[in-house]
Amino acid sequence: MTDTFELDISRIRDEARQKIDEGAVTSGNALDLERLIDILNQVVATEIVCHLRYSQNAIVASGIDRAQVAAEFAEHAAEELQHGQRAAERINQLGGTPDMNPATLTERSHTDYVATDPTDLERMLRENLVAERIVITTYQEIARWIGDADPTTRRVMESILEEEEEHADDLSDLLGM
Template structure:
């Protein structure tokens, strides 16, 4: 049995013209858009909190291994901010409003903002590894939930997940575990 691919281009063109105000969200979009926007704003908050924690740890770190650890924290902080901006851009593409409200970041974030003694590099590494493990798990759950309903968001989260796994590996190496 032959499976032919056929497409009604005239209907698609008419629909595109009739619904220009919906931007990239077409009739064939399969996700719960409103819920996905909420979830992506949690990603925005989580990534900003991670950026802030890594940045604070990079600046506050002191001790003999400070340079190596601070450099790793700085690199991770930059990547976390980029992740947050990717999620915010996707919220906007889906017709939502990215939520950068600092008064609600902590409540929406999946990770915690933890400060430590400036000489306790091991605890800084541990707290950041815990946070990475949290986001790895939550992003895996989001990816499973999205499935095939929104391939663009799924691919973005998979890209973020890949970098978060690299962060966890880097931190594990620095901890010697």
């Protein structure tokens, strides 16, 4: 291998001192921050909508398999809330403001909030699986778009994506797929 790795520590130190007011954002962040923050706010909205849908489903679910399905919905609801908080924390680190305005959540969310009959557990499971599949696809695209331009945000998205894939697998299992 002919490439050598060298760090210009003097330049890095000088830049860190000169741009201290930019917090965690350094010249290594190569993306349009305004666009990235907008996309992360869409993620926040999506996760809050998913949290609300799962929470509502966990509370109202009824029928013979209610206990098992409601427990899964409650677990997913808690994890979706954590996902939204992680995306919001990253927005804050990037110098933006997380948008949790309830009036615009559904407009910014990638998924829909679908209310179902409390006795139709299969439809609840299917609607949540559709939502997970939407989230998986959009988060994959976001992670690819970020690429190497912002490794920290990409890792946040990839860690959320991993858990969303687990949710989809859980729902598929409950549906017997």
